[in-house]
Amino acid sequence: MNRRQFFTMAFFTALQTYFFNESFMQGxxxxxxxCAFLILRNLQLSYVMGKLVDSIDKQFKDKK
Numbered sequence: 001m002n003r004r005q006f007f008t009m010a011f012f013t014a015l016q017t018y019f020f021n022e023s024f025m026q027g028x029x030x031x032x033x034x035c036a037f038l039i040l041r042n043l044q045l046s047y048v049m050g051k052l053v054d055s056i057d058k059q060f061k062d063k064k
Contacts, residue, residue, distance in 0.1 A: 013042045
């Protein structure tokens with residue numbers, strides 16, 4: 001994941017978190033559940049990408 005992808009994902013996760021909080025506080029629970037789903041999806045993608053980068057780094061370190 002390069003810098004541009006990271007900042008884009010961080011921006012959209014922050015934006016979705018804001019809308020989740022607003023929806024939850026206003027009692028629009030369907031929209032809040034939808035935003036929570038999007039947030040969890042972004043966090044899962046970040047976790048998988050982090051594991052992938054760690055395994056690639058490990059492979060390169062083993063070759064040296």
